Amino acid sequence: MPLVDRSLSLTHRFWHVAALSLLVGACSSPTPTASPSASGSPTAQASGKELTVGMVIVGPKDDGGWNQAQYEGMQAVVKNVPGVKFDYVDKVNPADRPNVKGTQVADELIGKGAKFVIFNSDDFKDDALETAKKHPDVTVVHASGDYAWKEGKNFKNQPNLSNIMGRMEYGKMMAGCAAVLGTQNGKIGYLGPLINDETRRYVSAAYLGAKYCWENYLKKKPADLKFKVTWIGFWFNIPGVTLDPTKVVNDYFNGGYDVVMSGIDTPEAATETKKAAAAGKKVKFVHYDLKTGCDLAPEVCLGVPYYNWSLPYTDAVKKAIDGKFTSEFVWLGPDWKDINDPATSMIGFLPGKALGANKQYMDTFIKGMGDKSIDLYKGPIKYQDGKTEFLKAGATATDQQIWYMPQLLAGMEGSSK
Incomplete structure (x- = not known):
């Protein structure tokens, strides 16, 4: 990190x-x-x-x-x-x-x-x-x-x-899918930390997961999915130096976004979503990093990808x-036999209560990634500039291409640098 x-x-x-x-x-x-x-x-x-x-x-x-x-x-x-x-x-x-x-x-x-x-x-x-x-x-x-x-x-x-x-990256794909399965209007905001290879590949993976589940499970048009990342400048709030993540989350909700995904260390996405929901807004969040993250606001949590x-x-x-x-x-990566087995899986995902009946799609998505019938790192995929190829048609990303991610992907809103 x-x-x-x-x-x-x-x-x-x-x-x-x-x-x-x-x-x-x-x-x-x-x-x-x-x-x-x-x-x-x-x-x-x-x-x-x-x-x-x-x-x-x-x-x-x-x-x-x-x-x-x-x-x-x-x-x-x-x-x-x-x-x-x-x-x-x-x-x-x-x-x-x-x-x-x-x-x-x-x-x-x-x-x-x-x-x-x-x-x-x-x-x-x-x-x-x-x-x-x-x-x-x-x-x-x-x-x-x-x-x-x-x-x-x-x-x-x-x-x-x-x-x-x-x-x-696989956990973020699951998180992106969960976000899409929880949105009512297709507007997803990502609370980003700082910008580098790692954070670009993580938010891009989240977008790939969201896009796949939006198109294949909800049968929606790609153009109707709005996925935006706002970078605060650090892994948590530094007053006077970074953007205030509390304000970023509320700006998303006030701007019509109904799901916020966290990419930072601290729980502002959870706390602010809980407050907004209590005020009557139909909003949800996806936590990050910690297995018990949904416990912060279980009723409005769509899930959490976590490290073991x-x-x-x-x-x-x-x-x-x-x-x-x-x-x-x-x-x-995850142990695809059981991604939540603490003895074997480095990456896990726990679905939240807010996922509801749509958990069936998440289960199908995870199973597909595990048996390789779903491969989101297969081209054609372009970078955010719309011209440069991340992956040519039929090509599968190498570890180096994934790790050293120089841009966000086409279809995403937010800065790449």
């Missing part, structure tokens, strides 16, 4: 030295009592090994979205893998900690005993690389990013650095404990 767009990145690049010892200690989590591992692989307890995992978290650990999902994922690792301890610092961003760099936080966590450090935001990519180089005996994992991807554009040969990410971070983090931690960790680019 990106930390900040390039307009904010300059601030990030010139953060100054700060004393973090007290900060790290104050933000450290308690270590739950470890329970036996369900895996047949050697455990830390059996081998007499212990491992302290430190996490550098961009936002609040209880944000109701990305950061909470990451935090809870590591809590699950501690419970399931004996010998693992967990330490963290959250709110590591230019607004909450303007004098603190990700590398400094990592240094303090390592100084306290962490031998495994997770950076949980895309713009921490240089912090992750710098930390890996500075501490070659420490395992460094970067959530998102592509430095460990040998086939990617930005490969760095750093043996103690891995990237881990979920193929949320405990799955890849458990695997990486066990490899580190067993001395088997190697640099990897891990990009995990």
